[in-house]
Amino acid sequence: MKKILPLLFCFLLAGIACYPILFLLTGSLMADTELSSLLGPVLKGSKGYASFRLLPMMPTLKHYAGLLLDSPEFFVMFWNSVKLTAGILAGQVLVGIPAAWGFAKYRFPLKKAVFTLYILLMMMPFQVTMLSNYLVLDRLHLLNTHAGIILPAAFSTFPVFIMYRFFCGVPGSILEAAQIDGAGPLQIFLHIGLPLGSAGVVSAVVLSFLEYWNLIEQPLTFLQDKRLWPLSLYLPNISLDRAGIAFTASVTALFPAVLIFLSGQDYLEQGIIASAIKE
Amino acid sequence: MNKLLRKITSVRIPDFQSVSLRQKALRCLAGFMFLMILLTLLSRAARSMTIAEAVLASPQKMTIDYNITANGRTVQDQETALSTLPNVKVKQVHVREGESVKAGDPLFTLDTEDLSAQILALNQEIEKMKLQAQAAASNNRLDQENKENSIARAREDYNTTKEKTDKLIQQAKQAMDEASQALTDFRNKPSQNGQNDILEGLKNAYNTALSQQQSAQDSLNTLNKELEETVQARIQEAQSGLSGNAILTEEEKKKIEAKARAEYEPLLSQADRTLKNASDVSANAKTALDQYQATVNSNAGEERKAQEKALEDDYNAKKLAYEDALASQAESLRQAERAIEDADSPKRADSSETIAKLELKEKEDALKKLEDMLACEGVVTSSADGLILKVSVMTGEPTSSNTSILLANADAGCRFTAQISAEDAKHLNRGDSVILKVGNDKKELKDLTIDTIEVNAENPDLYDISVSIPKGLAQIGSAAVLEATSRSKIYESCVPLSALHMEQNKSYLLIPKEVQTVLGSEWTVEKLEVTVLEKNGKYAALSPTDFPSGQKFVETSTKPLQTGDRIRLSEE
Numbered sequence: 001m002k003k004i005l006p007l008l009f010c011f012l013l014a015g016i017a018c019y020p021i022l023f024l025l026t027g028s029l030m031a032d033t034e035l036s037s038l039l040g041p042v043l044k045g046s047k048g049y050a051s052f053r054l055l056p057m058m059p060t061l062k063h064y065a066g067l068l069l070d071s072p073e074f075f076v077m078f079w080n081s082v083k084l085t086a087g088i089l090a091g092q093v094l095v096g097i098p099a100a101w102g103f104a105k106y107r108f109p110l111k112k113a114v115f116t117l118y119i120l121l122m123m124m125p126f127q128v129t130m131l132s133n134y135l136v137l138d139r140l141h142l143l144n145t146h147a148g149i150i151l152p153a154a155f156s157t158f159p160v161f162i163m164y165r166f167f168c169g170v171p172g173s174i175l176e177a178a179q180i181d182g183a184g185p186l187q188i189f190l191h192i193g194l195p196l197g198s199a200g201v202v203s204a205v206v207l208s209f210l211e212y213w214n215l216i217e218q219p220l221t222f223l224q225d226k227r228l229w230p231l232s233l234y235l236p237n238i239s240l241d242r243a244g245i246a247f248t249a250s251v252t253a254l255f256p257a258v259l260i261f262l263s264g265q266d267y268l269e270q271g272i273i274a275s276a277i278k279e
Numbered sequence: 280m281n282k283l284l285r286k287i288t289s290v291r292i293p294d295f296q297s298v299s300l301r302q303k304a305l306r307c308l309a310g311f312m313f314l315m316i317l318l319t320l321l322s323r324a325a326r327s328m329t330i331a332e333a334v335l336a337s338p339q340k341m342t343i344d345y346n347i348t349a350n351g352r353t354v355q356d357q358e359t360a361l362s363t364l365p366n367v368k369v370k371q372v373h374v375r376e377g378e379s380v381k382a383g384d385p386l387f388t389l390d391t392e393d394l395s396a397q398i399l400a401l402n403q404e405i406e407k408m409k410l411q412a413q414a415a416a417s418n419n420r421l422d423q424e425n426k427e428n429s430i431a432r433a434r435e436d437y438n439t440t441k442e443k444t445d446k447l448i449q450q451a452k453q454a455m456d457e458a459s460q461a462l463t464d465f466r467n468k469p470s471q472n473g474q475n476d477i478l479e480g481l482k483n484a485y486n487t488a489l490s491q492q493q494s495a496q497d498s499l500n501t502l503n504k505e506l507e508e509t510v511q512a513r514i515q516e517a518q519s520g521l522s523g524n525a526i527l528t529e530e531e532k533k534k535i536e537a538k539a540r541a542e543y544e545p546l547l548s549q550a551d552r553t554l555k556n557a558s559d560v561s562a563n564a565k566t567a568l569d570q571y572q573a574t575v576n577s578n579a580g581e582e583r584k585a586q587e588k589a590l591e592d593d594y595n596a597k598k599l600a601y602e603d604a605l606a607s608q609a610e611s612l613r614q615a616e617r618a619i620e621d622a623d624s625p626k627r628a629d630s631s632e633t634i635a636k637l638e639l640k641e642k643e644d645a646l647k648k649l650e651d652m653l654a655c656e657g658v659v660t661s662s663a664d665g666l667i668l669k670v671s672v673m674t675g676e677p678t679s680s681n682t683s684i685l686l687a688n689a690d691a692g693c694r695f696t697a698q699i700s701a702e703d704a705k706h707l708n709r710g711d712s713v714i715l716k717v718g719n720d721k722k723e724l725k726d727l728t729i730d731t732i733e734v735n736a737e738n739p740d741l742y743d744i745s746v747s748i749p750k751g752l753a754q755i756g757s758a759a760v761l762e763a764t765s766r767s768k769i770y771e772s773c774v775p776l777s778a779l780h781m782e783q784n785k786s787y788l789l790i791p792k793e794v795q796t797v798l799g800s801e802w803t804v805e806k807l808e809v810t811v812l813e814k815n816g817k818y819a820a821l822s823p824t825d826f827p828s829g830q831k832f833v834e835t836s837t838k839p840l841q842t843g844d845r846i847r848l849s850e851e
Contacts, residue, residue: 068318068321068322069318069321069322070322070326070329071322072319072322072323072326072798073796073797073798074322075315075318075319075322075323076797076798078315078319079315079319225795226796226797227795227796227797227798227799229797234797255311256308256311256312259305259307259308260304261304262301262303262307263301263304263305265300265301265304266300266301
């Protein structure tokens with residue numbers, strides 16, 4: 001009994017956390033008429049209260065067919081999201097990893113001040129820096145381009161912070177041993193630092209993927225051309241009377257994020273454990 | 280990244296349980312991405328299949344032509360009605376309805392025996408009428424002579440009356456003058472001799488009065504004689520005016536006499552009064568003479584006064600007689616003038632002679648016709664080429680005065696008739712050029728014009744159209760097709776009817792509109808309401824204000840389109 005109650009409690013919490021996902025899956029299989037009757041008070045302002053079922057009365061794959069076979073704009077936005085996310089992650093890997101290694105293993109003047117600045121910038125929400133970003137991008141003629149989204153995100157401070165913590169965990173003695181053996185800084189970074197800090201890198205990549213896959217504010221602000229919009233802007237673009245399509249698009253958009261998380265779950269766990277042990 | 284890719288691509292799953300969750304997730308992710316690539320292509324292919332391809336076009340500047348065709352038939356343009364002598368028995372009919380004949384062809388034959396009998400009867404009638412005409416002419420001459428005699432007699436009476444009354448007046452004047460002179464003389468020179476003179480004067484006055492009385496009596500007698508003669512003359516005139524052996528009745532004679540007497544009454548009255556006056560004057564003159572003679576033996580003073588009184592009375596009486604004579608003359612002359620006018624008044628119109636002559640002429644004409652027909656042995660021929668429409672004569676039956684044969688005259692050409700709808704009739708007018716295709720070989724007749732377009736009497740939704748065809752171009756009874764083209768004015772904006780749509784009694788066109796979508800620049804369609812000014816079966820003319828210059832519209836599409844539908848452009 002003692003073991004069952006906590007388990008039940010955990011299941012309950014997990015169920016509450018997973019309910020929105022179930023909501024999406026169920027809704028994506030419901031017909032339009034059933035959705036209208038259940039969500040009418042919300043979508044169309046009809047009288048009564050909205051309700052929902054766990055299992056659809058009239059399941060149909062019509063929305064999947066309509067979205068995946070008859071909505072090329074969805075795929076345009078999907079590949080825009082893939083392009084943006086891949087570009088940002090690549091940029092973060094190229095720029096953030098050396099920056100984190102530098103902060104973790106090197107001493108240079110104003111290191112603390114710069115790192116503090118990094119932390120401050122990391123804590124600032126987008127709305128605070130939106131105007132300055134807009135002006136800079138406009139001056140650089142990067143407005144209404146994917147580069148205007150990718151470049152600022154590639155130089156994001158959050159992955160630097162994540163990887164910095166992991167690079168700090170690399171023992172200094174190993175680096176010294178490598179130096180004694182004649183390894184240069186680059187060799188030390190590539191052959192010792194990266195492998196030992198790979199958990200942090202993957203963690204940062206996974207977390208960045210989850211963040212930038214759902215990016216909304218920057219594309220909405222800096223991209224006027226709809227052809228450049230990512231998938232995160234497809235859902236708000238759908239009218240509410242197409243709720244079935246909206247559910248299906250949400251499920252489809254969720255899929256890559258789940259897969260990426262599952263593929264990087266081990267590293268995330270390792271990173272959390274390692275940081276906990278270290279601390 | 281290369282290592283990661285190598286790991287992903289080198290898929291080796293010897294044992295599913297040995298593959299870690301990470302690898303499974305990565306493989307699923309790879310499969311998912313591959314699936315998304317595939318679905319991307321499929322969705323684009325499906326979209327390209329569902330998007331309609333639209334052909335754009337621009338409005339044209341042109342006229343709206345109406346091509347009207349009508350099927351009809353040629354009919355006769357002119358009909359000739361052939362008639363013949365009435366009431367003649369028909370011996371044989373050579374034609375029937377619908378048969379074509381040429382000029383001179385026999386149509387039917389009349390019975391020659393019947394013709395001969397009618398000729399004989401007609402000759403006899405003509406003889407009678409000739410005699411009647413002669414009698415009417417001689418009666419008219421006699422009436423004219425009587426009238427002339429009456430006029431001469433009235434004039435003579437007038438002259439006679441004037442002479443006599445002049446004479447009476449002269450006598451009365453003379454008597455008056457003498458009496459006046461006697462009175463004057465008596466007053467101036469009264470003496471014994473004067474007594475003898477007075478006596479002589481009274482004797483003369485008396486004699487004069489006697490002669491006047493006699494003259495008045497003669498005038499009266501003359502008037503009575505004239506009255507008798509006039510009555511007789513009028514009776515005779517009335518008798519001659521009667522036709523045949525009719526005679527005047529006693530009552531009619533009395534009426535004539537009474538009328539004549541009434542006319543002469545004023546003259547007779549005046550003559551009586553003149554006679555009476557003359558008698559009075561004569562009596563007075565006698566009395567005066569007797570009294571004078573009686574007073575010759577009386578005292579001188581009283582005798583003179585009495586003599587003077589007698590002379591004065593005599594003078595007054597003569598004066599009165601003179602005035603009466605004047606009045607009598609005026610009245611007598613007036614009556615005589617009236618008698619002249621009455622004699623000269625136009626007599627009642629008598630057209631019996633003219634009527635007789637006309638009837639005679641008519642009979643002679645009819646006789647001529649009968650003789651001519653007999654000379655042709657009773658055969659009635661056609662006067663022109665044509666088609667027999669109606670045969671009203673029957674073998675063995677007498678002919679009537681109506682039309683015997685109704686012939687469609689081929690010499691006058693023919694006429695094409697057809698019916699067209701009211702909608703087509705709006706675009707055609709009298710005088711418009713048309714083309715006819717006549718007969719089985721569809722021979723084209725050009726440069727023909729429409730003669731009439733009228734509402735059909737039985738169906739007001741149809742119009743009867745007719746076109747005259749000159750002689751020799753077509754036969755009566757042929758089927759033909761009319762082709763006419765009516766052109767409207769030039770319109771700036773004309774579109775094909777296939778591009779025009781209707782919704783709630785409003786016309787609209789679909790025009791392309793470029794929109795920016797996630798897939799880039801795409802074309803959609805939207806409605807543009809237009810006003811149709813005129814249209815035929817192919818094109819519609821639009822109001823130029825409804826359609827912007829340079830704007831194109833969707834002429835045709837591979838699928839039905841609604842507002843907002845995406846299209847793929849294909850310009851012609």
